Amino acid sequence: MRSPDLVLLHPPSIMDFRKRAVLLGPVSDLIPSTPVFEMYPIGFTTIASLLESKGFQVRIANIANKMLASERFDPERFVKSLDPALFGIDLHWLPHVQGSLELAKMVKKHHPETPIVMGGFSASYYHEEILKNHAEIDFVMRGDSTELPMEMLMDRLTSGRPLDAVPNLSWRSGEKLNINPLTNVPDDLDDVEVDYGLMVRKVFRYMDLDGHLPYKNWKSNPMSIALGVRGCTHNCVNCQGSCDSFARNFGRDKPAYRSPEKLAEDVAKAEEYLKGATFVVGDIRQAGRSYATKFLSELKQRKVKNEVVLELFTPADKEFAQEVARSTERFSVQMSPETHDEAVRKAQGKPYTNVGVEKSAEFFLDAGCNRFDLFYMIGLPKQTADSVADTVRYTEKLYEKFKGKRLYPFISPLAPFLDPGGNAFEYPEKHGFKVRARTLEDHLKLADKPSWKHVLNYETSWMTRDEIVDSTYTAGLGLNEIKRKMGLITEDVASGTRERIEAAMSLSSRIDSMVADGGPTEKDLESLKAETAHLSESTVCAKEELDWSESSYVASFPRIAWSLFRGR
Template sequence: MDADISLVHAPSIFDFRTRDIKLGPISDVIPSTPVFEMYPVGFISMLNSLISSGYNARICNVAAMMVSSASFDPVKYLKHVKSKIYGIDLHWLPHANGALKVAKIIKDLHPDSKVLLGGFSASYFADDIMTHYGYIDYILKGDLQETNIVKLAGAEDSYQALDRVPNLIYRKNNRIIHNKIEYSSIDDVFLNYGLLMKNAIKYHDIKGHLPYASWLDNTEAMTVIEHGCSFNCAFCGGSNFAYKNNYNSVAPLYRKPLVIAEEISLVGEMLGSPVFITGDMNNAGEKFYSSLFKELKDRKVSLPLLTEYFTPPGKEYLNELSHRFPDFTVEISPESSSEVIRNRNGRPYSNKGLEDFLQNAVTAGAKKIDVYFTIGMSGQTVNDVNADIDYSEKLMKKFSSAKEKLYTFISPLTPFIDPGSLIYEHPETYGFKITAKTITDYFNLLENGKIWTDFLNYYTNWMSVEQIARATYESEIRMIKMRQSLGLLKDVDADEIVKNITAYMHGDDYISNENKSSHLSYIEKDVEWSNKHKLTRDSFLISLYKDYNDFKKKL
């Protein structure tokens, strides 16, 4: 079946399966693999808007299919995807290579169709892209495009009709045209996983609609409580500073608790899976989270919830969360054990505040607690990184028990400092040197790099690229040995990981995942309890489909 719009997600590096590259730790603290095969959750919301408005639309996760199968031919697949418009996300900059290569492939295969880019990075580099990449027809600039993509789908192929599509950038008479800026309402956002499943069946393309490669093995849904942010973490391209200056004039924009509860309730009915709530519910205020908890209670939602926090919430909030939802996890990113470095980089809280939160989370019964540290921060030296590992050991010893597990993670700022962030715009102020500036610079870094440090677009006044790399390897090894000594990691697994990282560090052969997608440290970041699913019709069908695919692989 032909589509009006196909939403296509590319891998970060298009030829990752055939190139001799060592991607290392570039995604060690996110659910996706180093290929970044998880498509933006906005795909699901835009799919809902398009289909609800009467258009035929589909999702094509090319990256996930390339990760899952060495024999999958992306060119052959895209040749058979017929669409008037192909919308490709260039949201985070690691996709600069894959997104542009897939766009060129699509234009060569379907020259009469239009190629659209969207996302933060496409918006930031919009003029650069439209000037130098003639096979890109359109860019939708900024965030919240649910309404605008529907208007684009309805526009006839005429300049007059295109004039009426807000935020659209296109060419007319060899000129780059910027239409008026007008964002969709936050109320237009709806993450409809039920529609996602139905659409996958409609197009006979279940794999193309999967959010990430391992979704069948570890099904997890996501909801978003806000667009934009109230904080200014110096390195973040989604910070208040970056968002207001590039993607929307208002931030943060909070969604209605009733709508969020509807999404989560639908997940319970369709998938019965855990739900990751992105955004800090506590920071949204008591009125917000109390209303959300009540709406979920009224719908009798009892799913495991994975929650994140930008600053430590208090005991009262955690107790209310625990009372309503006994199966929950928490995660927080202090970035550094140094309060000075943490505050310098936009995380305004003390170690005492952090530790009080961790104790309150344990008392409230959090099933798992994740604490994240980062290498390459403004003001951070190698000695500071070593201190972070010491502090990590203290936290794991103090707050882990037989019932509750606290895990700490550490990884470098990789592969890029986000465009639009405070550090990217004011590198001297933060002691950074940014070594790439144009979209072609980033395309070439990803095209020519052989090891993850080749991709970095920065170094600091305190740490060179070489020091960042060595600190990363050594801290990973210390972290693994620490988990082993605390009984949080089996001896055989810990020894294998340490052996792997040591070989990687010295340029020797190491054991790579068969689909070249594994994280360097090979640590599972999802907790076993979150694999519990309520049995629903759809979760049963997902299980059957997974078993079928596993059987095919064995054959």
């Protein structure tokens, strides 16, 4: 079999997580990944689609997932066995700082002559520091749209032509750092393809299912993504994906949308391969109400049976809820009011009311929504520990108000990092944040700390790191108790969650004492290993509470087989 031209590698957040004891904490309780953040950027698939259409062969290898899937999998041996013309490693999410840089070293050790390109939001933000301080990385591909520049880079590398004309590329020539202009910022996403058929074929081409799976539990809770937008019209203060941040960091002064027809087609195509939920990224009303209506009518025509998960960035009216219901067979909605406190929410950049949130939930649930998820957060501007406790009390009222309906409130900390590039990170004093790490190197040092409290890169003027951690666990206990009282979870589940939270709290303070005494020592860490691994997952809630559908990937087998048979 021909060697791939490009291998895209996704690292775990911490390369040696299997050996190292770190209380990673409830940093991933509300997303599909485990705390090692094994999900790779959706952009891996869009880069692969474009390059494959131009005749290059691209392999995706989710190292994080392979390490989770099998204790016997040896990442170093695997990396050594590869032989592409170019390696790509993502540093999209900053929590991967340690994993991405360590993986780059491992690759370079075995392939000193093969260039490595890094990409993603964090790599874009820190491109100069990466190239100055990390000799193993040859290129950083900046920006939110790198498909075309990656094709140009591959083309130049394979033909030996100069790199000056490759947009968005930062690169070293000898000691010199070259920063090509960030000019590939397309106005729309109509040329960006997420091709699930290609992914299925790759699994078979490389006989590697785990290396292509987006996250560990995908087999029991499969999900696909439809990418409707790059950029955002909103300005949540802590977000690197905000409107201001996109302009400052990724050269984007307005969002790029996929046409409503193509987006609806993406949702329909995902269904050809997969029985499960499709998550549509971004509020479909961002591009205007007529865009949303067009998308929904296109979806209706396609008679999509899979569950469609939509996001609301602001409250919605009854008419919209009913339109969604008329256009889909099965749908869910997610909204992130962040807090019950309207003054805190406003400071966070979301100036809407609780009445608006509750009305939206009512409209969608009455229209037949499968579930309406509400996400609350700890670590916001103007938010105190008392305010977090009040949010928990508020969720009890919500549960009572929506009794018997499928409304699910969740709460989690802003962790482990305040996003570099977001308004709060860039202007911390203005927004009441104290940032403990500014450079990539600072974050690399934090990633080495033994518990998530010590990893946090921020505090606020209203909450210390201790308070953020305590409030998180206390809120977890509070929500658990509410759910138990209301009969939403069994006594067994409730006591299991309570025990886990209490054990995590106790372990967190034991680690604090070790740190205060100058530790923890290697021996301490060794003895903590089993506990830290057990107590970093499903702490503030059980992950299954977030599952969208009852499907498993076994249910998708006939579709996958049929798609292969058709050769698509």
